[in-house]
Amino acid sequence: MTPEGTGRALVVGGGYAGLVTARVLADRFDEVTVLEQDHVTAAPEHRRGTPQSRHPHALLARGADLLEGLFPGLRAELREAGAPVSDFGQFPMLYPAGWSPRVRTGLALQTFSRPLLEAAIRRRVLAHPRVRLLDRTRAERVVLNDARDRVIGVRTTGDALRPADLVVVTTGRNSRLPAGLSTAGLPAPDVLRVDGKLSYTSRVYRRDTASPPDWQASLQATLAPTARRGGTVVALEDDRWLVCLFGADGQSAPTDPAGFAAYADSLANPHIKDVVTRAEPLGSIYRYGGLGGQWRRYDRIRPWPGGLAVLGDALCVLNPLYGHGMTVAVQQAVLLARELDAHGPADACARFQRRSARTLLLPWYLSTSLDLGWRPEGASVQALLARRYLARLLRRIPDDPELYRRFLAVQHMTASPLTLLVPSARGPSARARRGGERS
Known part of the structure; x- marks a missing residue:
């Protein structure tokens, strides 16, 4: 042409x-x-x-x-x-092993x-x-x-x-x-x-711009084989929050207001709970499955x-x-x-x-390797090894800011996955960051 x-x-x-x-x-x-x-x-x-x-x-x-x-x-x-x-590294994410480090990326x-x-x-x-x-x-x-x-x-x-x-x-x-x-x-x-039986259940809330928090979005991740519940809250245009509650391995947040609030309250991420509890809801609750x-x-x-x-x-x-x-x-x-x-x-x-x-090779293997943890039967040896490596990497992230930067670069498709194989010095302990420090 x-x-x-x-x-x-x-x-x-x-x-x-x-x-x-x-x-x-x-x-x-x-x-x-x-x-x-x-x-x-x-x-x-x-x-x-x-x-x-x-x-x-x-x-x-x-x-x-x-x-x-x-x-x-x-x-x-x-x-x-x-x-x-904002900088993606300032986006607090709660993994089963603890909070992500706050880094500049x-x-x-x-x-x-x-x-x-x-x-x-x-x-x-x-x-x-x-x-x-x-x-x-x-x-x-x-x-x-x-x-x-x-x-x-x-x-x-x-x-x-x-x-x-x-x-x-x-x-x-x-x-x-x-x-x-x-x-x-x-x-x-x-x-x-590869089906991790994930569902999204979402609702929009009014965002108070007079006293904004020091984060634009916050997340609690699901992770096989035990962390079936998670969620995120993100800032949208028109001064709104979007709260989305995740359910994996067949879990699903309710679509009635009381059930939605109770599901949010069951999460360890305080940012999600605070928005659902304190902010004004602006519409209905919607669920989307088959993900x-x-x-x-x-x-x-x-x-x-x-x-x-x-x-x-x-x-x-x-x-x-x-x-x-x-x-x-x-x-x-x-x-x-x-x-x-x-x-x-x-x-x-x-x-x-x-x-x-x-x-598609990188995004397919990043997502499906973790999702295979819900039903590993019949998975290839290669897929099981990839899942084991990724799960181990996610356990290290809270204590290793340098590794987290490299992980985000790979996730954002701006760096090769081979960069994750380079050893890094252990960052300062994240033990003190776990729990309520980010609330």
Whole structure:
């Protein structure tokens, strides 16, 4: 492809992954159409198709940098809209072994609601003259040519064929693409699943800005095989707190106010309990379950149809507790752009699907290795060893600030996991920090 663009591209799904994909395609195609089944407005609003939007979201440092490259000034725009920013190392996290050290990392933590982020990106994407959004348009299936080696478009509601030179599927964890490929005579992908039976239960509260605490967010982690309850509280725009209570291995916080408060009170993190007890609730309580990891191995399908790409949650759903999903989606959009520049839509997509698997290796193993602790039966020796190593590392973090800095750099995908193998001097004891010092 040339920078001037040629041909037509369809993006199936108008959420976060679809929008960042449309942005990179707009520089490479004459016409980019985003198909979205929900009604979409310019305002930051929750949509039926993204039930996860009522729960916490965060961009890791790598993802935030890539987004800023695609949308210069986005960080400042979000901050102007009220999304606070601080150093990630100042984010108190309570692990089963104790509190994380307070350190300076240079890794920014900006917290916001999912609707605010999507609205800001959508406004910028739709301002591009080559992009249009068709909302309330349901994509039924991808259409291949007679030889079944090339995508020619997408059929939408009413059996209308929308032709395209490139189709990118970003329809999330409930994507119907595997069934569509089977209908077209192609094999369905192998699917890897690791389910820690995690659920989120969330509520928004009013934030008192007159006497703010010295933290922007606070968390209590779950960890197999014993710590089934956890939660987080994060500052959002419009002077709000978002409290999310985690349940793992089948645990789940109640959705009635009394039960929600009792669950929060059962946690050892005082910040979560204080907000639930003292702040004014601003809405209903929402639960979101089915948060297990799922990786559809499209990279293993041979041959792969030309002109078809799958990314975001439609490709791989990562446990949201570890915060990799949005970062991986923008990484994949940028990778797709590079492959299109080098090979064009006919040949780029098979290469993209194979290479996109590499973007998933680190986040997949970080999250699933820990989740396997709930049900280790049948896990590979490699996975069990990785889980044992990560669990040991998390036990050391409260006493080792240097190790914690390196761990966060790996988590934010700005450093290689090999940096965690470098020995570090033991930091000052964290025993005194445990308990109530952070309350």
